[in-house]
Amino acid sequence: MWHKWWALFRAGWGNALAxxxxxxxxMLTGTLPLVMxxxxxxxxxxxxxxxxxxxxFVSYYLGGIFVRQMVGVWIVWDLERAIRLGExxxxxxxxxxxxxxxxxxxxxxxxxxxxxxxxxxxxxxxxYPGAGYELSPANxxxxxxxxxxxxxxxxxxxxxxxxxxxxxxxATSLWQAWFHLWLVFSGYLIPLDLFPPLVTRLSAWLPFxxxxxxxxxxxxxxxxxxxxxxxxxxQVAWVLFFVALYRMLWSRGLRRxxxxxx
Amino acid sequence: xxxxxxxxxxxxxxxxxxxxxFWGSLRSLVRRETRTVRAVDDISFTVAPGEIVGFLGPNGAxxxxxxxxxxxxxxxxAGEVRVLGFTPHERQPAFLRQITLVMGQKQQLLWDLxxxxxxLINKAIYEIPDDEFRRTLDELTELLExxxxxxxxxxxxxxxxxxxxxxxxxxxxxxxxxxLDEPTIGLDVTxxxxxxxxxxxxxxxxxxxxxxxxxxxxxVAALAKRVIIIDHGHLVYDGDLETLVQxxxxxxxxxxxxxxxxxxxxxxxxxxxxAANGVKVSIQVPRGTTSRVAAxxxxxxxxxxxxxxxxxxxxxxxxxxxxxxxxxxxDVA
Ligand SMILES: Nc1ncnc2c1ncn2[C@@H]1O[C@H](COP(=O)(O)OP(=O)(O)O)[C@@H](O)[C@H]1O
Ligand SMILES: [Mg+2]
Numbered sequence: 001m002w003h004k005w006w007a008l009f010r011a012g013w014g015n016a017l018a019x020x021x022x023x024x025x026x027m028l029t030g031t032l033p034l035v036m037x038x039x040x041x042x043x044x045x046x047x048x049x050x051x052x053x054x055x056x057f058v059s060y061y062l063g064g065i066f067v068r069q070m071v072g073v074w075i076v077w078d079l080e081r082a083i084r085l086g087e088x089x090x091x092x093x094x095x096x097x098x099x100x101x102x103x104x105x106x107x108x109x110x111x112x113x114x115x116x117x118x119x120x121x122x123x124x125x126x127x128y129p130g131a132g133y134e135l136s137p138a139n140x141x142x143x144x145x146x147x148x149x150x151x152x153x154x155x156x157x158x159x160x161x162x163x164x165x166x167x168x169x170x171a172t173s174l175w176q177a178w179f180h181l182w183l184v185f186s187g188y189l190i191p192l193d194l195f196p197p198l199v200t201r202l203s204a205w206l207p208f209x210x211x212x213x214x215x216x217x218x219x220x221x222x223x224x225x226x227x228x229x230x231x232x233x234x235q236v237a238w239v240l241f242f243v244a245l246y247r248m249l250w251s252r253g254l255r256r257x258x259x260x261x262x
Numbered sequence: 263x264x265x266x267x268x269x270x271x272x273x274x275x276x277x278x279x280x281x282x283x284f285w286g287s288l289r290s291l292v293r294r295e296t297r298t299v300r301a302v303d304d305i306s307f308t309v310a311p312g313e314i315v316g317f318l319g320p321n322g323a324x325x326x327x328x329x330x331x332x333x334x335x336x337x338x339x340a341g342e343v344r345v346l347g348f349t350p351h352e353r354q355p356a357f358l359r360q361i362t363l364v365m366g367q368k369q370q371l372l373w374d375l376x377x378x379x380x381x382l383i384n385k386a387i388y389e390i391p392d393d394e395f396r397r398t399l400d401e402l403t404e405l406l407e408x409x410x411x412x413x414x415x416x417x418x419x420x421x422x423x424x425x426x427x428x429x430x431x432x433x434x435x436x437x438x439x440x441x442l443d444e445p446t447i448g449l450d451v452t453x454x455x456x457x458x459x460x461x462x463x464x465x466x467x468x469x470x471x472x473x474x475x476x477x478x479x480x481x482v483a484a485l486a487k488r489v490i491i492i493d494h495g496h497l498v499y500d501g502d503l504e505t506l507v508q509x510x511x512x513x514x515x516x517x518x519x520x521x522x523x524x525x526x527x528x529x530x531x532x533x534x535x536x537a538a539n540g541v542k543v544s545i546q547v548p549r550g551t552t553s554r555v556a557a558x559x560x561x562x563x564x565x566x567x568x569x570x571x572x573x574x575x576x577x578x579x580x581x582x583x584x585x586x587x588x589x590x591x592x593d594v595a
Contacts, residue, residue: 003386003389004386004387006386007382007383007385007386007387008383008386010379010382010383011372011375011379011380011382011383014372014374014375014379015372015374015375018374018375019374089330089335089363090369090370091370092334092335092353093333093334093335093358093361093362093363093370094358094370094384094387094388095355095356095358095359095387095388096355096387254337254351255337257335257336257337258275258336259330259335259336261365
């Protein structure tokens, strides 16, 4: 299996290189957090807002850009197209589940983003006194684990929605709708701690925050001990749920696949 | 043991169609109107190991659909299909490792990378050992005359070059069963001949089973001894290509070049005169009498040249579709 991963990775990396300009431009569109950051800083006017000091907004939104880009998956359009136009066929002929190809392609493009993203994490603390992250080895490990799980969860949610293209022609619209909920309940636009308590508590049971806010809050050192363990448990549960859902959708969807094309 | 077994296979497509415009889409929300397309409607056949079978039929007959079912892309609506003893739609890795489906279109090659990258991925995915990979690659390079094509970006290749690379990618794992759907479509005549020759050589070298569809009768005539003809999802003929030709077209065409032109009426007794352009005359004669008629022509006229030919295969197939098959193949139920 290791060989296969490596080969798929290589190809994904080659593809990412071919599209590096596009990837860069896409990254520029993900700068909404910078806007949100300046809004909060001016609202706060040097005072704390809830549990957020002004410097925390800097850490949160700059770290948010990093987490978002690392977790981001953009395969729903590819998948929907592959199902609708029959481009899935060549992948189905190979003795490997196409999901690995999609995963490898997405992961292989990640390193390309790092040269832009890592400086952001360094720059914030340098420019804004008090901003920064909790970088003890244990916390970094916790961050990397929750980040990887966040990616996995986001990937499977998107894959499941993409697979709905076997049944309906509006899978990508459904994704758009999901994404609007995500903007709110993931903490991407506004830190979940600043919502009314009811919303904050609700969001803890929905899958959204486990694809974004959890690793970010870990990175900032806002979570620890039993709370962290509890959170990771919920995250893992959501991953398992969507993996199971994926397996069901995949096996049923293939029965309906019509392999359009000459 | 057969390599391919198809029993009472049916594949129906449900096509949703919605009336045009806003009200149409609103109505289709409430009640989906579907139509059933019977692409393959109860066909049965078997193919033995190492056989090359031509799969013929007019557009929309169900050829591609059948190949897609056989290669596991589509679930059959009814019936039973076995390929190498596997049930294709289960798509077991051991099955997929032994078959290939080639369609004459943009297929598996990664568009933005050189074809060799796709080959390397396939090497890993099909778990091909290094030395075998080398050997197969050398053989394919030789047979397909790939030269340096593999290192060029795929999007920059011509259609013919790309097709050759697709074939290389599709055959790298040395499949035992090949499903080839219009493998020569869009290629120029020399390239067609090369691909055809390649298929014959691959079959000879590896004893692979080949099921082939093609628009070009030359492909079929050159490669397949046996043909299966389907129309509207039904099987209309399964048997020897030569027998089909003899039964459907129980005549041959004699073309003579005379030293001086004669009136067509003089030639009437020899057979049905198809064309008479000055000194060149084509006559259609019953199969059994061909040599006798040719001898008489040579006796009675001053002849420069004489050829005896089968009628064109296109014509024969056309004849089959327009109903000439009933008396032609008593062995088809
Ligand atoms: N994916 C599909 N969805 C609906 N109808 C289809 C689909 N693919 C093929 N058909 C229909 O099924 C019939 C058989 O098509 P096909 O198998 O492609 O025939 P052939 O390869 O012999 O030309 C045609 O009427 C075609 O329009
Ligand atoms: Mg076809």
